[in-house]
Amino acid sequence: MPSHPARTIAASRAASRSRMTLRLGAAVLGLGALVASTGFARAESHETVIESHGYSFFGDLKYPADFPHLDYVNPDAPKGGEMSQWGQGTFDSFNLYTRKGRQGALATIGHENILTGVYDDPTASYCLLCSTMEYPESKDWVIFNLRPEVRFADGTPLTAEDIKFTFELFMEKGLPSFRAAFGAMISDVEVIDDQTVKFNFTPDAPRRDVIELAGGLPAFSKAWFEETGFELEESSLTPIMGTGPYELDSYEVNSRIIYKRREDYWGKDLNLNVGRYNFDRIRIEYFGDSSAAFEAFKAGEYAFRTENSSKEWATSYDFPGIRDGYVVKAELPDGGLGTGQSYVFNLRREKFRDPRVREAIGLMFNFEWSNETLFYGLYNRTTSFWDNGGPLTAMGAPTEGELALLQPLVDDGLLDASILTEDAVLPPTSGNRQLDRRNLRQASGLLDEAGWIVGDDGKRRKDGRLLTVEILESSPAFDRIHNPFIQNLQALGIEAKLDRVDPSQATDRERNYDFDLTVHGFNLGYEPSTGLKQWFGCDAMEESTRNLMGFCTEATDRLIDAIIQADSTDDLQAGVRALDRVMRAERFTIPQWFKDKHTVAYYDMYRHPDPLPPLALGELDFWWYDAEAAQRLKDAGAL
Known part of the structure; x- marks a missing residue:
């Protein structure tokens, strides 16, 4: 992903x-x-x-x-070995059910x-x-x-x-x-x-x-x-005891976490679990950033890496482990929904409540140039909250089922009538230069209309206040993506800057809605229902870790209710498309990118079923360890 x-x-x-x-x-x-x-x-x-x-x-x-095992597992997969991956930043808790602390990986x-x-x-x-x-x-x-x-x-x-x-x-x-x-x-x-x-x-x-x-x-x-005497509301380095196949083995705060497979796990022979949970240990090594983690991977300090940097994927996987055949570099199919990854506006801030301001800022992110120059053409543009969602994705003009839901909202004055006839909003396209002059002119006109006027110093003000935009970020790897966007915003007359903090600060500030723009994803599922209230509903906008935007409209609340009440697949899909269409028209996100494959690298001692199920990579679930291959790597000094 x-x-x-x-x-x-x-x-x-x-x-x-x-x-x-x-x-x-x-x-x-x-x-x-x-x-x-x-x-x-x-x-x-x-x-x-x-x-x-x-x-x-x-x-x-x-x-x-009475099925014997899931179709996509290897029922004869051996048990044993270790899966090791990396985590970024820090952790100080294994309690995922509180807003306090920063939870360790796989808590x-x-x-x-x-x-x-x-x-x-x-x-x-x-x-x-x-x-x-x-x-x-x-x-x-x-x-x-x-x-x-x-x-x-x-x-x-x-x-x-x-x-x-x-x-x-x-x-x-x-x-x-x-x-x-x-x-x-x-x-x-x-x-x-x-x-x-x-x-x-x-x-x-x-x-x-x-x-x-x-x-x-x-x-x-x-x-x-x-x-x-465990307190659910408090952070804790004592994990809550459960019934699952793994338990905490050991940890070093901000360094590593090791989980071990329970030999006495009650469900190891259950048909749902045959061929799953195959590793004796799962180890997470922590690093400050992806670059340090990548160097550690090349040195064999951990063995499985999902690569999220297109630059690294395109230019850095030529190290000796690859050339010697010790490390597998693979692009595996991913048939799941996109996450809708985007910059999101904090709508709690007055300057972003005008949709013209949001649209103008969105025009300054040049995906086409970024994809060609920074991403080596590996990505597609995020266009929908349900990318890759087939009948869940709004396309073109509204369908008959969508119109039945949208017309009453227009009649009640909650939506503009144009939603009934216009095509679903798509992100703007840009030229092959970092700053697209056509989009700059359009954005400038929108801000002028909204009352943000350029002064003698080239900065935009309204009622004496500067128009400022700060992008909250915790990863240095994203600097090369944010900075051209910031430069484009500055060309528009906006006082823009990157606000890079450490991961724990980023978590705390997002939880307290202390940001202008941040990167967010929307994992909404194939049968979305009441969870949509936490993502986009008015009731949860001031307490949800999902609705970082503070998004709230009566029209979307009513569409969410219609989706929840849907009693047929057709009604559900029409409701989701209508919601997707309406939210995209609000432009409270600046869509980023997704790809339809998993880009992974791993030392050649892990095996997986072929084909993989369409909806999961599953390396912690149904992959397994080849002990003989691992020994060959160790004998060669690769690990």
Whole structure:
């Protein structure tokens, strides 16, 4: 995935999983759900109750209950060895469920959700911690029948009381956006017996979301929390104990983290897990920046690298390890959604509330010149919040389904009538020089109209205030991309500069919305629903780590509600296209780039299934270690 080079390995892995609509973000290496029905009646209900090994709202499940293994894994993959990668910056916590501290890479690797997903059935969720689920046609509740064999890392069994405790813990001490989402949809959680837990849903909760929302809850041990006194709201270098296949082995703050595979992992023989979690150890080495990390990779200090710098990919992979055949350089297909990677405006700042200002600033980013000069032609321009999304991507004029949603918003004065007839907004194109004079003239006219007038010193002012733009950044690798953009903005009369800080400062400032422009991605999934409220909704704009922009309009709130209420694939896709169209017209992002391949390099001791599933690289999930090849590398002095 072409991601911002400042993002750590943890963010990179999370992004790839989010393409498959990772329901909660707390699961580590998987996702999921399903449906297969047999009707029977619970005593407290006269409705037909469906019993299934999974859930999918719009379609059938790919995998039956008794499937032997996932189609894309190697069921005979050997266990053993180490996967090593790099992370950037610093860390001081393994608690991902608080805004405090900077989390270490793969901080939730020991946690599992009730339901999980798979990389070749992206709209389904399968039972992981449960063996089956039961729910009525009304979806007023769901019962999860927990697997009796599930064990936490200390060997104690998972019970329904632990699930209830986890829900109540998050509702009391979880992030505000979590409490808002779950509290609006789940009224309470009941313990029926040790292995049976029931989630009751609120009357107004969208029925498409409720089962997967409940199934997205991780499992924490009530006894462990009581014994340790762990505070969910605080940063901590003690990871929360989970049921997952890996646990923390050791760490050195700001240097490395090592996770080890649990030999006693309860689910190692489960059909969902056959051929997965093959490495004995996963090691993350920390470096201050990508350049230092690359030098360490060439020296064999870690063994797997996803390359996010087009310059490095095009010019630097000719070192001895490549020439001697010790290191594999590969471009592997990536069929997932683009992340919508973009500069985003902080709309909380008055100077950016005028769309003419946003459009003018966006005209100054020259993607075509950047791609040719800086990226060696490796990227495509981000055009949509659902790039590579097929029927989810708004194209041309609105379709009939989109018009049915957009017309009432125009009638109510929430949208301009032009949205009904004009083509979806695309980013501006530029010439082959860094500063495109045509775009400069257009941008200048927009700022003049908005009242930002050029003074004798060449700077633009309005009501005596300078028009300033600062780009928040933590990675030196991005300087060569930001600086030409800044120079173009200065040519427009804007007082522009790069505000480069260390990664922990960048995290803190983004959380506190203390920036003008920053780089952001949108991992929105194939069946977007209530999560859109955290990305773009008015209710979450002042507390969400996703809605960095502070974006809020009544029109988009209503479109999000229509998407949530969609009861057919056609209605869902029309709603998403309409939302994509409206948000692109707001120009609160300056689209950057994406590519449809994974650019990776690794020492020739790792193997993967061929072909890979379209929606995941999966190097931490279903790749494996070739011990004989590793020994040859060691004998040759390559590692």
